[in-house]
Amino acid sequence: MSLRLGDIAPDFTADTTAGPIRFHEWLGSSWGVLFSHPRDFTPVCTTELGRVARLKPEFDKRNVKVIGLSVDPVSDHTLWAGDIEETQGAALNFPLIGDPDRKISELYGMLHPNADDTATVRSVYVIGPDKKVKLSITYPASTGRNFDEILRVIDSLQLTASHSVATPVDWKDGDDVIIVASMSDADAKTRFPKGWKALKPYLRVTPQPNK
Numbered sequence: 001m002s003l004r005l006g007d008i009a010p011d012f013t014a015d016t017t018a019g020p021i022r023f024h025e026w027l028g029s030s031w032g033v034l035f036s037h038p039r040d041f042t043p044v045c046t047t048e049l050g051r052v053a054r055l056k057p058e059f060d061k062r063n064v065k066v067i068g069l070s071v072d073p074v075s076d077h078t079l080w081a082g083d084i085e086e087t088q089g090a091a092l093n094f095p096l097i098g099d100p101d102r103k104i105s106e107l108y109g110m111l112h113p114n115a116d117d118t119a120t121v122r123s124v125y126v127i128g129p130d131k132k133v134k135l136s137i138t139y140p141a142s143t144g145r146n147f148d149e150i151l152r153v154i155d156s157l158q159l160t161a162s163h164s165v166a167t168p169v170d171w172k173d174g175d176d177v178i179i180v181a182s183m184s185d186a187d188a189k190t191r192f193p194k195g196w197k198a199l200k201p202y203l204r205v206t207p208q209p210n211k
């Protein structure tokens with residue numbers, strides 16, 4: 001059975017480029033992003049890891065710990081890290097898990113045998129402070145992910161958690177948001193002092209509350 005939204009992200013122990021970790025303990029009370037790479041010394045993965053290293057301050061700002069995974073051993077990751085720094089202009093500044101026995105890849109459903117029977121696909125899991133899976137995305141090996149989109153979803157998830165709002169199509173940080181349908185107008189009056197525009201009784205639009 002594959003992991004579904006709301007499931008507890010399975011705990012595991014692993015070797016990483018930052019030393020051995022126990023996943024849940026490493027996450028602590030932070031949000032987390034766990035993302036997989038088909039294998040080491042591959043071009044698309046090299047660009048992705050450089051991009052995430054450059055975006056690390058954005059993840060830190062949101063209290064999100066990032067961790068990558070590739071099915072090769074940590075000794076290979078360490079050699080590959082030199083290439084990432086040389087070609088992407090950023091050194092690896094987050095842990096990369098070595099998963100040569102594919103234990104974690106299996107646990108998280110990152111192997112899709114009908115796409116590739118040995119390497120992982122490009123999976124992304126966003127995990128909340130409650131250790132539950134909040135987002136999962138699966139990309140094919142040949143398509144690099146858009147990490148701006150992953151930050152955008154994290155912004156939306158964190159707004160929902162703190163302010164009981166949902167975010168509309170193509171929402172970006174700073175745009176208007178939607179008051180969740182389960183909130184009564186009476187409660188909304190106290191929660192959203194800037195007011196809202198009701199396009200329909202179920203579609204109440206309000207300025208982003210933390211701006």
Ligand code: BEZ
Nearest residue numbers: 038042043044045141142
């Ligand atoms: C890559 O990272 O470039 C890649 C890895 C596996 C299959 C295709 C592309």
